[in-house]
Amino acid sequence: MGKKEKYFLWGIILIAFSVRIYMVQFGLPWVYWVDEDICTRYGIYIALNGTLNPFTFGYPSLIFYLTVILGTISYIVINVFGGNIDWHTFWLSYFGDATILACTGRFFQAVIGTITVLLTYKIGAIINKKVGFISAILITFSPLAIIESHRFAADGIMTFFCTLAVFFAMKYYNNIETKNWVLAGIFVGLAAGTKYLGAFAIVSIWSAELFIQKSIKKLLKSKVLWSSILISVIAFFITTPYLFLKPKMIILDFGRNILHMFGGHFGFENKPLALVHNVSHLVYALSIIGLLVVVAGLIFLFRKNNKLFWILISFPFIHYIITGLWQVSFARYLYIILPPIAIFSGYGLFEMFKRWKTIGIILIFITFTNLAIHTALIERYLSLPNSLTLTREWIINNIPADETIGTRFGNRLFPGNDDQIRSELDVARANGSVDTLYFKGVLYYTPDKYKRPIFKLPIITKEKSFVDKLKSLGSKIIGYKRKYTLPEIIEPLKVLQQNNVNYYVASAVYYQRYRNARKIYPIQNQFYDNILKSENVLASFGQEYELKFREVPSMIYMLNAKTNGIRQVVCKIPIHNKN
Structure with a gap:
C-alpha cells in the first residue's frame, strides 16, 4: 500500500471513529437503551457478588464479563487519578447515574466499531483494494453501524468477532495456513459467546475448506471441518462456563428466546415475513441505492465465479434466512452481516464505475451523499433531549x-x-x-x-x-x-x-x-x-x-x-x- 492509500485509509478510520464517539453520552445520566441496561446490570451483579454465574442465559456470558472487565479498568483509572472510591460504591453508582459505566462501554463499542470498518476494508481489499475503500466508506457512514456503536450491547461486539472470523476464513482460502482457520474458529466461539447468533459465522470456515477440498465428501473427512467446530465450542464454553454447568437453565432461557423470536413480542407483531421486512432495515443501513447496488455486486461476482464470493456470502445468507423466519425483527439483528453486505455494495459500485464511468460516478455520489446526510441527521438528533x-x-x-x-x-x-x-x-x-x-x-x-x-x-x-x-x-x-x-x-x-x-x-x-x-x-x-x-x-x-x-x-x-x-x-x- 502506497503512502496516499495509507493516508486515505487512516482518514476513513479517523472519520469512522469521530462519528461513533460523538455524543457517546447520549441519554445519560439516565439509562436509555434497554439492552445496554440489561448487559450492564448483570455485569454489576457479577462484580458485586464475586460469582461468574450471571443466572441468565438469554444472552451468553461474555458480554457480562466484558462489563466487569471494562468497569474494573474504569475503577482503577478513577482511583489512580485520585477518585478514592470503593468497589461497591463504584458499581452501585450506576443506579443513580449511569454515566461512568455507560460511557466506558460505549467508548469500547466505538473503538471496536471503528476496527470493524478497518476489517471491512481488509476483507474487501482481498477482492480489490478499491472495493475495500468503497466498502469501508459505506460502513463508516451507515446509520445502522453508527447507532450500534453508540450503545454497549451484544450486537456490535458480535459483529466485530464475526467479521474477524470471516476475514481469517478468507485468508485461510488464499493462504492455507493452520493459524488462519484456528483463529477463525476462535472468533466464531467468541462471537457465539457474545450472542448465540454468532455461531453461524462458522459456515465461512466450512465454505473456505469446501473449495480447498473441492468436494463435499472430502470436506466431511477434513480435520479442519471438525477441528473448527471443536475450537469454536471450546472458545464458547470458556466465555460461558455456566452454560455447561447449568444445562437446565439454558434449555429454559434459550427456549423462551425461541418462543419469543418465532412467536413475537407476546403476539403483538402483525407484519410480513421478516425475510421481506428485513429489506427495510438494509435500506436504512445502506440507502436504497446502496442496497440495489448490492444486487449488482452479487451478480458481477457470481458471473466471475470467484470462490471468494461464495465464502463471503455463505454466512450472511444463512443468517438472513434464519432471522427472516422470526416474528421479531429489529435492524440491529442485521448489523452482524453489514460488513459483507457493504462489500457486495462496494463491488457493485466499483464494477459500475469500471464499465460505465458516468453512471458509476453518479451512483457513488448519490450513495455517499445520502449516507453522509443521514449520518449528520443522526448526530444532530443524538444531541437533542431524548x-x-x-x-x-x-x-x-x-x-x-x-x-x-x-x-x-x-x-x-x-x-x-x-x-x-x-x-x-x-x-x-x-x-x-x-x-x-x-x-x-x-x-x-x-x-x-x-x-x-x-x-x-x-x-x-x-x-x-x-x-x-x-x-x-x-x-x-x-x-x-x-x-x-x-x-x-x-x-x-x-x-x-x-x-x-x-x-x-x-x-x-x-x-x-x-x-x-x-x-x-x-x-x-x-x-x-x-x-x-x-x-x-x-x-x-x-x-x-x-x-x-x-x-x-x-x-x-x-x-x-x-x-x-x-x-x-x-x-x-x-x-x-x-x-
Missing part, C-alpha cells in the same frame, strides 16, 4: 409527586435505589424462587430527589397457548422445579387498578403494536382501549422504534380517546412517524 428525558421532565412538572405512575421502562424513567442492584427477575433467579414479580409487576419508590411511586407493569401475555408452552418449558421438558405463577391471561388493566395507578407511560413500539393487532388479539385490545380512553396516558414516541431514524428520540404526545390522536405536543422535535 424522549425519556422529556417524559421525565413533563411528569415532574405536571403530575403530583404522590401519584403512582405505571410504566414498562422501570428504572430507565427514574433511577432506582441503591438496594435495587438486581431487577425483580434477577432476584428470583438468584434465589431459585418464583418469578412472581416479573409477571405480576412491582411497586417501588424513586430516591429522595423524586420520591415518586413507580409501578413496573408486568409482562402482557399473548394467549393461553403461549403460557402453556412456557410452563411446559419450565417443567415438562426438563423437569425444572421453578414454579411459575402465571395466570392463563394476565389482565394488566386490573393490575393497574389494584395498585392505584392513574398514569401510564407507554412507548411508540407498544402503541404501534396495539394499532396493528387490534383485530387479532381482543384481550390486548380491551387493555389498550381502556388505557387509551384515559386522559392520563403519556406516550413516548421514538423509543426503541428501529426503522429509519426511529432509533433516535422524536416527540412526546398526550393521547386522548375522543380524538384517538394528538392532544398536546409537549416538546417539538423532528418526527419521522406520526402514527
Whole structure:
C-alpha cells in the first residue's frame, strides 16, 4: 500500500471513529437503551457478588464479563487519578447515574466499531483494494453501524468477532495456513459467546475448506471441518462456563428466546415475513441505492465465479434466512452481516464505475451523499433531549409527586435505589424462587430527589397457548422445579387498578403494536382501549422504534380517546412517524 492509500485509509478510520464517539453520552445520566441496561446490570451483579454465574442465559456470558472487565479498568483509572472510591460504591453508582459505566462501554463499542470498518476494508481489499475503500466508506457512514456503536450491547461486539472470523476464513482460502482457520474458529466461539447468533459465522470456515477440498465428501473427512467446530465450542464454553454447568437453565432461557423470536413480542407483531421486512432495515443501513447496488455486486461476482464470493456470502445468507423466519425483527439483528453486505455494495459500485464511468460516478455520489446526510441527521438528533428525558421532565412538572405512575421502562424513567442492584427477575433467579414479580409487576419508590411511586407493569401475555408452552418449558421438558405463577391471561388493566395507578407511560413500539393487532388479539385490545380512553396516558414516541431514524428520540404526545390522536405536543422535535 502506497503512502496516499495509507493516508486515505487512516482518514476513513479517523472519520469512522469521530462519528461513533460523538455524543457517546447520549441519554445519560439516565439509562436509555434497554439492552445496554440489561448487559450492564448483570455485569454489576457479577462484580458485586464475586460469582461468574450471571443466572441468565438469554444472552451468553461474555458480554457480562466484558462489563466487569471494562468497569474494573474504569475503577482503577478513577482511583489512580485520585477518585478514592470503593468497589461497591463504584458499581452501585450506576443506579443513580449511569454515566461512568455507560460511557466506558460505549467508548469500547466505538473503538471496536471503528476496527470493524478497518476489517471491512481488509476483507474487501482481498477482492480489490478499491472495493475495500468503497466498502469501508459505506460502513463508516451507515446509520445502522453508527447507532450500534453508540450503545454497549451484544450486537456490535458480535459483529466485530464475526467479521474477524470471516476475514481469517478468507485468508485461510488464499493462504492455507493452520493459524488462519484456528483463529477463525476462535472468533466464531467468541462471537457465539457474545450472542448465540454468532455461531453461524462458522459456515465461512466450512465454505473456505469446501473449495480447498473441492468436494463435499472430502470436506466431511477434513480435520479442519471438525477441528473448527471443536475450537469454536471450546472458545464458547470458556466465555460461558455456566452454560455447561447449568444445562437446565439454558434449555429454559434459550427456549423462551425461541418462543419469543418465532412467536413475537407476546403476539403483538402483525407484519410480513421478516425475510421481506428485513429489506427495510438494509435500506436504512445502506440507502436504497446502496442496497440495489448490492444486487449488482452479487451478480458481477457470481458471473466471475470467484470462490471468494461464495465464502463471503455463505454466512450472511444463512443468517438472513434464519432471522427472516422470526416474528421479531429489529435492524440491529442485521448489523452482524453489514460488513459483507457493504462489500457486495462496494463491488457493485466499483464494477459500475469500471464499465460505465458516468453512471458509476453518479451512483457513488448519490450513495455517499445520502449516507453522509443521514449520518449528520443522526448526530444532530443524538444531541437533542431524548424522549425519556422529556417524559421525565413533563411528569415532574405536571403530575403530583404522590401519584403512582405505571410504566414498562422501570428504572430507565427514574433511577432506582441503591438496594435495587438486581431487577425483580434477577432476584428470583438468584434465589431459585418464583418469578412472581416479573409477571405480576412491582411497586417501588424513586430516591429522595423524586420520591415518586413507580409501578413496573408486568409482562402482557399473548394467549393461553403461549403460557402453556412456557410452563411446559419450565417443567415438562426438563423437569425444572421453578414454579411459575402465571395466570392463563394476565389482565394488566386490573393490575393497574389494584395498585392505584392513574398514569401510564407507554412507548411508540407498544402503541404501534396495539394499532396493528387490534383485530387479532381482543384481550390486548380491551387493555389498550381502556388505557387509551384515559386522559392520563403519556406516550413516548421514538423509543426503541428501529426503522429509519426511529432509533433516535422524536416527540412526546398526550393521547386522548375522543380524538384517538394528538392532544398536546409537549416538546417539538423532528418526527419521522406520526402514527
